[in-house]
Each structure stands twice: as C-alpha cells, then as structure tokens.
Amino acid sequence: DTEVTQTPKHLVMGMTNKKSLKCEQHMGHRAMYWYKQKAKKPPELMFVYSYEKLSINESVPSRFSPECPNSSLLNLHLHALQPEDSALYLCASSQEGQTTVCFGPGTRLLVL
Amino acid sequence: DAKTTQPTSMDCAEGRAANLPCNHSTISGNEYVYWYRQIHSQGPQYIIHGLKNNETNEMASLIITEDRKSSTLILPHATLRDTAVYYCIVRENTNAGKSTFGDGTTLTVKP
Numbered sequence: 001d002t003e004v005t006q007t008p009k010h011l012v013m014g015m016t017n018k019k020s021l022k023c024e025q026h027m028g029h030r031a032m033y034w035y036k037q038k039a040k041k042p043p044e045l046m047f048v049y050s051y052e053k054l055s056i057n058e059s060v061p062s063r064f065s066p067e068c069p070n071s072s073l074l075n076l077h078l079h080a081l082q083p084e085d086s087a088l089y090l091c092a093s094s095q096e097g098q099t100t101v102c103f104g105p106g107t108r109l110l111v112l
Numbered sequence: 113d114a115k116t117t118q119p120t121s122m123d124c125a126e127g128r129a130a131n132l133p134c135n136h137s138t139i140s141g142n143e144y145v146y147w148y149r150q151i152h153s154q155g156p157q158y159i160i161h162g163l164k165n166n167e168t169n170e171m172a173s174l175i176i177t178e179d180r181k182s183s184t185l186i187l188p189h190a191t192l193r194d195t196a197v198y199y200c201i202v203r204e205n206t207n208a209g210k211s212t213f214g215d216g217t218t219l220t221v222k223p
Contacts, residue, residue: 004155034212042199043156046202070220090155101211103155 002027004104006091013108015081021107023074032074033101035090043090046089049074081111083102116200121218124194130187132217134200137181144205145176148184149196150216156199159185190221 004025013019023032046064048056049068055108063085065077074091091104117135124130136145146161160167160174164181167174171199173186199216 042215044213045211088153092155100158100161102158103148105155106153108153 002102004091004102004108005095006089006104008107009105010108010110012112013078013081014112015083017081018077018079019077021091021109022078022090023076023104024072025093025102025104026072027093027095027102028071028080029093029095029102030071031094032068033092033094034076035092037088037090037106039087047076056084078109080108083111084110086111114215115212116202118198118200119214119216121220123141123220123222124187124190126221126223127219130190130194130221132185132187132198132219134180135182136187136200136202139180139202142204143202145174145180145183146201146203146211147172147174148199148201148213149194150199151193151196156213159198165175169218190219192221192223196217197222202220 007022033048034046036046037043045058046060047066052068052071063080067075086109088106088108090106092101094101144163148156149159149221150156160169160172162174162176164176164180166191176183197218198217199213201211203211
C-alpha cells in the first residue's frame with residue numbers, strides 16, 4: 001500500500017457543527033502532516049506529528065484540533081469553524097529522515 | 113527553509129520539452145531541492161529531488177547549477193496530462209521537515 005487516503009472527499013458543515021477529517025497510511029511512515037489549501041494558493045502547513053506526538057503547530061486556531069491515535073491514523077477535529085475556513089485539507093506522510101512527502105487527495109471542506 | 117522564486121505561468125507545446133526554472137539563492141548546504149506538481153483539485157505529487165548532482169527518473173530530470181542557487185525541472189516530452197501547478201521546494205532532509213510551498217508555476221501544455 002503506497003498511498004495516503006483521506007475521508008470524506010467532500011464535507012459541508014455549519015458553523016455550529018462538529019466534524020472530523022480522517023487520514024490513513026500503511027507505508028510505515030512516522031511523520032504525518034495536515035496542510036490547508038485555499039483556492040489558487042499553495043498548500044500551507046498546519047500541523048506535524050512525529051512518532052505520534054505533535055511536533056509542529058503553525059499557530060493554528062484552536063477550532064482545529066489534530067489527533068494521532070496511532071502510527072497509521074491522523075484525524076483533524078473541527079468545531080465552530082468560520083466560512084473562511086473553507087478550503088482543501090491535505091494530509092501527508094513521510095518516512096523518518098527524509099525524504100519524499102506523500103500527499104493524500106484531500107478533503108474539500110465548505111463551511112456555511 | 114530557503115525561499116524559492118518561480119515564474120507564475122508557462123506554456124509548452126505537446127511533445128516538446130518543458131523547462132521550468134526555480135531560483136533559490138539563499139539555499140544552505142544541507143538543503144535539498146524538491147519538485148512537486150498538483151493537478152487541479154488533487155493532492156500534490158512528488159516528482160524528483162536532488163542535492164547538488166543532476167538527477168533523472170522516469171518522470172523528469174533535475175538540473176541544479178554548480179552554485180546551487182537555481183535549478184531547472186525538465187519534462188522531456190510534455191503531454192496534455194502534464195498541465196499542472198509545479199512547485200519547487202527547498203528543505204532539509206530531516207524527519208517531519210516543514211515543506212514550505214511557494215506560489216509555483218502553472219504549466220499549460222497545448223496541443
């Protein structure tokens with residue numbers, strides 16, 4: 001298995017909803033990432049997990065809450081989002097000590 | 113991570129070579145040059161990376177200048193499916209490294 005999978009592909013939520021984005025990889029990668037990408041902009045790093053511990057938080061608002069239950073799974077819990085949080089959310093993973101970062105297909109989020 | 117500068121857009125005729133430049137004049141000695149591309153509404157896809165030697169794989173070639181301040185990604189025979197945004201990234205080869213994306217080059221391959 002050489003890919004990163006993300007669910008759901010699309011998500012529409014209201015500003016009072018609580019939802020979660022899920023990411024999974026079975027490549028044995030020990031680093032996992034969340035990126036946010038607005039339309040016509042490059043991806044922006046949000047969080048990095050290394051060996052299931054949060055190692056980088058790029059000053060992301062607390063309405064985004066990451067979780068890494070095990071080495072294969074990464075979640076992003078969403079609560080009280082704003083319309084400007086509508087974006088493509090990308091999960092990625094990489095092997096220790098390197099190298100190439102593998103991206104998932106993303107979850108397209110619309111906040112109404 | 114060092115910053116990169118790329119042209120906003122480029123066109124290429126189908127079947128011809130596409131040469132995409134990237135400037136990274138502040139690159140440090142332990143930083144690699146990575147190239148990714150993103151086809152519309154998909155996740156970024158790894159293409160190639162290198163430190164100082166030229167590299168080639170089944171997708172592309174990477175030419176890095178001797179002073180390492182710039183590089184060129186070469187797609188030898190561009191197809192319509194190569195139309196995408198191409199990102200040049202400079203980063204250290206460490207775990208959980210921060211890949212900072214610049215604005216990228218939108219390559220349009222035309223028939």
